[in-house]
Amino acid sequence: MTPHPANPHEIDARPLLEQMLLIRAYEEAIVAGSDAGTIPGTCTSVGQEAAAVGVVNALGADDLILTNHRSAGHLLARGADPGRLLAEVMGRRDGYCKGRSGSLHISVKELGVVLTSTIVGAELSMAPGVALSQGMLGRPGIVACFFGDGAACEGSFHESLNLAALWNLPILYVCENNHWQAFVHRREAMSREHVSEWASSYGIPAHTVDGNDVAAVLAAARVAAEQVRASRRPYLLETWTYRTRGHFEPDDQSYVDPAERAAWLARDPIARCRDRLLADGALNPSQAAAIGDRVATRIHAARAFAEASSYPAADELTRDVYA
């Protein structure tokens, strides 16, 4: 087996670009639907595509993922069907959770995306138990737990890291530090600049990576995941990124410093990736256009699928409460 390159310059970013474009197009379809009143608004991951794609592509099929309210990037990068995701967002029966979740807590067990919660920090509280099962039942996979900078301010973050360090749990903690915790800037909420600084006090190795550089994220996540796999101990990777749209659709972002946002828009992860590929000659303009067409076709089909899916029947109201 050829080892996966951990050097960003050796990574073929073309498939990553396509995944990022798919996520962006999916989120934009939701924004358009939200504006038109046809799709419920969501917490989009626009601007954070590289952070999701880079990490998820470093994981193996046996690895498990816990995520949160801002999950479209993780789910799509993991191979979720955008049609079933959109059906879930729209409360339709063909959604991954039979329309009972909506956008905020989508789990897809068959893809290893388990126990999604919209309670900020709940993914952190459940990750140790999932990792404990992996170890005690002799399963090979590690557990990747995605959470925000806001979640890092919850007690569950600190309790989770302490326990994972103490019990040697194979968890890759992934903090997507997007600078916002709903309507509060991280500067107003965190005693430190970086969440990775907090990890070191639990004896957990940590690293902050440019979360808007997909190759850099993938390379750093490979190193991190390999370390968790080899040591069966936790690691914290912080992806330094930015939520360029609002907390939830619609959100006029009147509270956002325009200069800060403009600076991050200039570092858009998709434009950076595409421009680099074009400049390197790894992608030509017609190939780039073909990727765009494939993505547009998939999202178009996803919308059609979700719209054609019916709402759950009334007798679903009390099904699956108890096992």
Add this chain to the structure above:
Amino acid sequence: MPTLTLYDAIGAALTEEMRRDRHVIAFGEGIATKRHDLVAEFGALRVRNTPLAEGIIAGTAVGAAASGLRPVVDLLFAPFLCYAMDELVNSAGKLRYMSGGQFAFPLVTLAMTGAGWGVGAQHNHNVEAWFVHSPGLKVVMPSSPADAKGLLKAAIRDDNPVLFFIDIGLLYQPGDGPVADEVVPLGKAAIAREGSDVTLVSYGKTVHHCRQAAEALAAEGISAEVIDLRSLKPWDAATVLASVEKTGRLVVVHEANRLCGVGAEIAAVVAEEAFACLKAPIVRLGGPDAPVASSYPLEQAFVPQPEAIVAAARRLCRRQIA
């Protein structure tokens, strides 16, 4: 008949279930210290002490339960459950439903509560109704060592999260030893004493107060039936309704605050389903809307005592005769 305390019964249930199923694990604040026999038999990986962090203890149980283990966690005293509410209520109770049935949460949470040790309101608070009110959770509270053992075995085998409340006042009182490997099904009440004039429904230590009341009432010629609910969710409405259809009178008794307590639900269901059988109004006896004091007489005054139960039952029976 061997005797056993409720504390021993819990240990016996854990031992039998951990022997039966290697997926059963136990962890909590000091469980490995207090139950070293479990550590000796099952090893330090299956029986673990934890940090003092109820949220992560419960959350870890939730994550482990959803991924193949069957954790039993000891959160010590019921008021400490407040630190674990998100994990129990929002995660364990809801994520099965919200995920369209993708996950199950076979986990048991142990918590002690009730009068007896004078520990005050931050160690003694009968919060069982909170969890009855939360979807996706089951709730039990045994009144005897035999039931504690049988219910814990059933709770461990159940695929749903179960809150297992332990009445502090009963913890070290010896009782009849349970039959080996007997499972008490969840949702099934026990008729602790048969009677024909009035039904006394209770759970936990007040079952014993009801039994004492029934003795006293018998001396007055009033025949009281005592029902021990054992499970609060699901609760055995059929057994309660059948009894009320026979007696026509109902007194519901529990130590927890009467206001929106489990007894309110029982009274409401009986009023809805068996109104025509009632010969007198339903009476609920429960604690006041106050934190429990640690001072012994006040702590006792919080709990419906046998005399109050006798008086209530007598009133109901006289009312009919008059």
